[in-house]
Amino acid sequence: PDSPSGYYHIGGKKPSYIYCNMEELCGSNEGWTRVAYLDMSDHLKECPTGFRLLESNGVRACGRADSSVGSCQSVQFPSNGISYSQVCGRVVGYQYSSPDALYPGRYEGEEYGTVIDASRTTINSYYVDGISLTRGSPRQHVWTFVAGVYEHEIRWNG
DSSP: OOSOSEEEEEOSSSOEEEEEEOSOBTTBOSOEEOOOOOOTTSTTOOOOTTEEEEEETTEEEEEESOOSSOOOOOOOOOOTTOOOSOOOOOOOOOOOSOOBTTOOSOEESSSTTSEEOGGGSSTTSOOOSEEEEEETTTTEEEEEEEOBSOSSOOOOOO
16 A cells, blocks of 8 residues: 555466556555456557457447347456455446347347347346446356436337
8 A cells, every 4th residue: 555556566376467556446545456457548459359349439449249139248357366355447338329228138029028038137148238247157246337228218119
């Protein structure tokens, strides 16, 4: 806590340089270790493997490889054996097309809203249009950002 923020050499089985934020962050001033960092405002940065670059009006963002169908894309950021007790971060999301929020998957038959496909309602499927942060194996939910078309109302055509 008395050291400045910056990159530090951390020894162990796999020595590496990691960034440590020693200032107050997320209500705590005990120091934080950065596990992942992706700044798409830097034009030299690329999206993680499996994602595609979306650009509009000077904004660069990473999205699913195929946004025309329900799908899930993930990226893993290993903690490299560093133990932790809290997760703190920031995500900026941009809407593409018309997100379905907590849409539970495809509906069977031609009539909208008949039978929900139950295989799309677990943490291991594409259960949310947005961003879901999980940890561990088996996956444990930490945080979800849900993206929907409307901010304050529900619209249903059924």
